[in-house]
Amino acid sequence: MLEVRDLDLAHVGVVLAETDTPTASAVDEPPAVTSEKVSPVQALSDASRAYGEIGETSSEPRWGMAVDTERCIGCWSCAVICKSENDIPLGMWWNRILTDGDELDTPRVGEFGGLELDWVPLACQHCDDPPCMKVCPTSATYVGEGGLVEVHQEDCIGCRYCMAACPYGVRVFNWGEPDHALPFDHGMVEPRPIGSVEKCTMCVHRLREGQVPSCVWSCPAQARIFGDLNDPEGELVRTIEARGGHRLLEDKGTEPKVHYLEPRRRRPL
Amino acid sequence: MSVTPGVRPLDVRHAITDVGRRGRLWYLVLGAGLGIGVVAFGYQWWNGLGVTGLSNTISWGMYIITFMFLVGVSAGGLIVVAGSELVGSRRFEPLTKLAVIVSGTAIAAAALSILPDLGRPQLAWKMLWQPHWTSPLIWDVLVITLYLSIAVIDLWILTRPEPRPGAMRTLAFIALPAAVLVHSVTAWIFGLLVARPFWNTALLAPMFVSSALVSGTALLILVAEVVDRTSDWDPPDRVFPDLGKLMIWFLGVDAFLLFAEILTTYASRVPDHVKQLNVLLLGRLAPVFWVEVILGVVVPFAIYASRLRQQRRWVVIAAALALLGVFFKRINIVMTSMFLPLVGLAPGIPGGRPGQGFRPDPIYVPTAIEWGILIGVASFVALLITLGVRAFVIPRRSAGG
Numbered sequence: 001m002l003e004v005r006d007l008d009l010a011h012v013g014v015v016l017a018e019t020d021t022p023t024a025s026a027v028d029e030p031p032a033v034t035s036e037k038v039s040p041v042q043a044l045s046d047a048s049r050a051y052g053e054i055g056e057t058s059s060e061p062r063w064g065m066a067v068d069t070e071r072c073i074g075c076w077s078c079a080v081i082c083k084s085e086n087d088i089p090l091g092m093w094w095n096r097i098l099t100d101g102d103e104l105d106t107p108r109v110g111e112f113g114g115l116e117l118d119w120v121p122l123a124c125q126h127c128d129d130p131p132c133m134k135v136c137p138t139s140a141t142y143v144g145e146g147g148l149v150e151v152h153q154e155d156c157i158g159c160r161y162c163m164a165a166c167p168y169g170v171r172v173f174n175w176g177e178p179d180h181a182l183p184f185d186h187g188m189v190e191p192r193p194i195g196s197v198e199k200c201t202m203c204v205h206r207l208r209e210g211q212v213p214s215c216v217w218s219c220p221a222q223a224r225i226f227g228d229l230n231d232p233e234g235e236l237v238r239t240i241e242a243r244g245g246h247r248l249l250e251d252k253g254t255e256p257k258v259h260y261l262e263p264r265r266r267r268p269l
Numbered sequence: 270m271s272v273t274p275g276v277r278p279l280d281v282r283h284a285i286t287d288v289g290r291r292g293r294l295w296y297l298v299l300g301a302g303l304g305i306g307v308v309a310f311g312y313q314w315w316n317g318l319g320v321t322g323l324s325n326t327i328s329w330g331m332y333i334i335t336f337m338f339l340v341g342v343s344a345g346g347l348i349v350v351a352g353s354e355l356v357g358s359r360r361f362e363p364l365t366k367l368a369v370i371v372s373g374t375a376i377a378a379a380a381l382s383i384l385p386d387l388g389r390p391q392l393a394w395k396m397l398w399q400p401h402w403t404s405p406l407i408w409d410v411l412v413i414t415l416y417l418s419i420a421v422i423d424l425w426i427l428t429r430p431e432p433r434p435g436a437m438r439t440l441a442f443i444a445l446p447a448a449v450l451v452h453s454v455t456a457w458i459f460g461l462l463v464a465r466p467f468w469n470t471a472l473l474a475p476m477f478v479s480s481a482l483v484s485g486t487a488l489l490i491l492v493a494e495v496v497d498r499t500s501d502w503d504p505p506d507r508v509f510p511d512l513g514k515l516m517i518w519f520l521g522v523d524a525f526l527l528f529a530e531i532l533t534t535y536a537s538r539v540p541d542h543v544k545q546l547n548v549l550l551l552g553r554l555a556p557v558f559w560v561e562v563i564l565g566v567v568v569p570f571a572i573y574a575s576r577l578r579q580q581r582r583w584v585v586i587a588a589a590l591a592l593l594g595v596f597f598k599r600i601n602i603v604m605t606s607m608f609l610p611l612v613g614l615a616p617g618i619p620g621g622r623p624g625q626g627f628r629p630d631p632i633y634v635p636t637a638i639e640w641g642i643l644i645g646v647a648s649f650v651a652l653l654i655t656l657g658v659r660a661f662v663i664p665r666r667s668a669g670g
Contacts, residue, residue, distance in 0.1 A: 090623035092325075098614035104627075106615075120614060131463055137406040138395040157395055158318070158388015161406055163328045167464035169610040169618045173328060173388065176319035179623045194317045195388025249611060252463045 052217040054210050057228040063146040063202055063257065064229035065216070066240055067121050070263035071223035074099065074119040078215030078224065082123070085203065085214040087187020089178035094170070094200040095123035095215055107269055114268040121223075123215070124149060124170045124200035125248060125256030132162035132171065147229075147257065148202050156196035163197060167249050168256075171199045229257060281660045288659070291499075299652040306645010309638045310385050318388055320638045325621040326631035327607040331639045332386035335646060337599045338484070339379035340413070340455045341477070342592075345485020346372030347420060348448045349515070351441035360511055363504045364493065366427050370657035371492050372485070373420030374650055376451070380413055382646045405458045409451075416451045419444045428661050452477040465606040466541035467549075472530050479523035484595035486516040490588035492654060494581075500663045506581070513584040517573045520591055524566050541611070549605045557597050557604075565594010604633065 038046075074097055082088065082095040100118040101108045110116035130149045133141045140155035141162055163171045174194045185191070189205055192198045203213035211217070216226040227236030245261040288296065313320050323330050346368030353361045361368070384390050400407040419440060426436045453474040459465065460473035490512050496502050531550070534542045549558050569587040577583040608631060610618060616627035635643075 091619060091621050091625050093619045096616070096619065096627075098612070098616070100614060102615060104616040120612075122612060122614075134403045135405065135462070137401055137404040137410075138392075138399055139401040155392075155395055155399070156389070157392040159386065159406065160328045160388070161404070161458075163325065164459075164606075165462045165464050167611045169326075169612055172325050172619060172621055174317065175323070175621045176317040193389070197388075252611075254463070 048217070049211065052206075052211045054207070054212055054226070056231070056234065058231040058234075060230055061146050061228040062230045063126070063148055063207065064227065064236060064259070065202075065213075065257065066225040066236055066243075066245070066259040066261055068223045068225070068243075068261045069118060069120070070261065070265075071221045072097075072119045072121060073221045073223075074117070075220060077218050077220055078121060081214045081218040082200070084186055085188050085206075086201070087180070087185060087189060087191050088198075089174070089180055089191075091175075091179070092172040092198075094172070094198070095121065097121050110266065110268070114266075116266060117269060118263070120248075120260070121215075122168065122170060122248075123258075124202070125168055125254070125258045126200075126202055128255035128257060129253060131165040131167065131252075131254060135161045135165045137161065145204065146202075146207065148204055149199075150201055150204060151196075151198060153190070153192050153196050153198070158195040158197065160197060167252050167254060171197050173197050284659045284663065285656055295655065296652075299648045299655070302644045302648025303652065304645075305641045306643075306648060309641030309645065313385060313638050313642070314390060319622050320636060322634045322636050322639065324618075324625065324628055324631065324633070326610060326618045326628045327604070327633040329386070329603055329607060330633055331635045331643060332382060334596075334599045334603050335643060336379050336383045336386070337455060337477075337602070338596050339375050339382055339646075339650075340451060341481035341595060341599070342484045342488045343372045343375035343379060343416065343420075344448055344452060344478070344481035345487070345489045346370070346375075347416070347423070347444050348482060348485065349489065349512070350423070350437075351444040351448065354438050354441040355445065361508065364489065364508055364512075366424070366662050367493060367496065367658065368489055369420055369423045369427060370654060370661065371489055373417060373424060374653040374657065375485075375488070376413060376417045376420060377653065378646055378650045380417065381649065382642075385642050405454060405461055409454045409458055412447065412451045412454045416447050419447055424657075424661070449478055452481045459602070459606070464611060466539070466611075467545040467606045467609075468602070470530060472526055476523065476526045476530070479519060479526055480595050480598055482519035483516060483523050483591050486512055486519060487588040487592040487595070490516065490585060491592065492658075494585045496658050496662065500658070502658075502663045509581045509584050510578070513573075513578065513587065516588060516591060517569060520566060520569060545605050545609055548608055549601055553608065554601055554604055558601055561594050561597035561601060564590050565597060566591075569594075607631070607633070 076097050079093055079095045079097055083093065086094060088094055098120040099105070100120055107115040107117040126147065126149050128147065130141070130143065133143060133149060136142075137159060138155045138157055140152045140157070142150060142152065144150040158173070160173055163169075163173060174192055174196055177194055178191060180186075189201070203211075203215075206213060212226040216224040225236050225239055227234045229237060231237060239261070240259050243261040243264075245259050247256045247259055249256075321330065349361050350365050350368045350372075353359070384393065387393055396407060396410055400410075402408075423437065423440060423444070426432055426440070456474040456477035459468040460470065462468055490509065493504060493508065493512070497504060531546065534546050548554055569591050572578060572583050572587045578587075617631075618628055620626060620628045
């Protein structure tokens with residue numbers, strides 16, 4: 001254990017958490033935490049939890065997200081951790097990274113003949129006026145805590161009306177017995193039954209523990225900002241106000257809660 | 270109770286069972302068809318909808334198309350009967366019972382044919398138990414139930430030994446608006462979705478009503494022809510040209526509405542709408558569309574423009590073509606919207622099953638299971654019409670009729 005402590009893994013936690021809880025004392029003197037015995041797993045876990053904390057919100061949070069397309073590097077990390085976190089069967093994605101162009105791996109020819117590659121990470125937009133919820137015949141799709149659009153799997157009759165109604169094409173259906181890449185259950189949520197529709201939950205199970213959604217936590221480019229749209233002082237609202245940006249298919253009147261921040265400069269390849 | 274009192278129940282059973290060799294063979298064929306449908310549905314229920322050709326991109330297919338088509342053909346009979354009743358016309362009186370049987374059968378089959386589209390048919394009761402009133406699907410369930418009830422009550426009134434004269438007329442006041450509603454509400458299942466520009470037009474409901482009238486009268490002509498050929502039932506010859514004329518007028522309205530939709534879209538050039546219409550008129554659905562227009566609209570009109578319309582055979586051919594055209598139209602309506610998701614960036618929507626990958630360029634080919642269920646539904650329709658016709662339409666030798 002001594003060597004482990006020498007590696008100072010606990011300190012990593014402090015560094016990672018710095019953006020959320022900066023402490024003036026941590027800069028000058030070594031953190032007090034190193035004097036305690038902490039296992040590396042525990043240390044990493046603590047660090048990741050500290051990093052993933054939602055932080056301050058208003059009294060009635062309305063969860064939303066901003067995706068900074070300037071920072072997104074199109075690595076699909078968020079899509080993969082989403083599959084793992086939510087135990088999403090093979091052949092389905094709740095979250096995928098679209099390439100702005102005709103092919104997944106082909107850049108666009110931009111202004112002055114330069115090549116450009118941009119991505120649109122796409123998952124449920126958690127609309128304030130969700131078309132999928134309106135058409136659900138059994139209220140299986142509903143607007144739940146924090147304004148999120150969720151699905152009661154036990155009420156879903158599998159009519160797929162919501163899939164026809166969703167302008168974003170983010171809902172997926174369980175066409176058969178779910179098949180997984182790993183031979184064990186790796187998800188943090190209940191698997192969904194055959195014949196029902198599922199989609200991004202904004203990791204509502206993590207939100208309840210004060211943690212940001214997995215895709216936000218895992219983004220290596222920190223391209224996703226999660227927060228409370230009702231909190232004018234929060235990072236999310238301040239960033240959206242500062243950067244502007246757009247929401248997908250705004251003209252359809254669905255009032256999505258995911259905002260896309262435009263790149264401030266072009267990045268020619 | 271002057272006419273053949275007490276004969277009826279036994280009589281009906283007799284009419285259904287005493288059918289001769291060809292009749293028994295027909296029952297056997299229909300029974301086999303029904304069996305195929307049941308087995309296919311069972312297999313699908315057990316294994317999930319993955320046994321169909323559907324995917325997350327094209328999530329509605331053959332079942333929804335069949336449903337729309339059957340709701341449509343249920344129009345003809347009841348509207349002809351109720352319409353004539355309301356304007357006081359006796360012209361289609363010989364067809365009344367047949368028309369009601371065809372309508373009732375079609376709407377019952379429509380309700381049945383939607384069950385295989387559900388991922389979990391065992392939970393269908395939840396639509397009644399906890400209805401969500403903003404969903405057009407719930408309203409469709411209600412109005413289909415109403416329409417089916419009207420057909421059953423109509424048939425009951427018609428088969429009383431002494432029908433009360435005012436009853437049919439009273440019911441017609443409900444039947445006509447209900448018939449318009451059943452097509453409109455079915456159209457609004459599609460037409461109210463902002464996600465699908467091709468469906469999202471105010472013309473969709475009127476177009477559904479007009480197509481329904483075309484296919485409904487067309488099916489009535491075909492069934493009348495078949496029953497006339499295979500039984501002692503002998504309708505006056507003029508019902509065929511009369512029904513045919515009605516059908517061709519409906520077809521005119523239907524073609525006009527389609528033209529209005531196409532003109533508006535191309536003239537106003539809303540990008541989403543134009544893109545979808547291009548798929549239909551020039552793209553991958555073009556073969557189906559032009560078959561629909563040429564066989565289903567142009568040829569019937571050509572028949573009616575010529576002297577051929579005076580021959581009963583050509584009236585029947587025109588009806589068959591119009592019916593086929595409307596079925597193709599149903600395919601086009603569903604597929605056009607499904608082919609083009611609004612967010613169409615690469616790599617597209619995940620197919621939904623292992624190894625399927627993403628589907629930027631979706632295809633949909635119905636599988637044997639889907640065809641099997643379709644055969645089952647078609648056999649159900651044919652069987653119910655056969656039983657209805659044998660029991661209530663064909664004059665009974667045993668009753669001395």
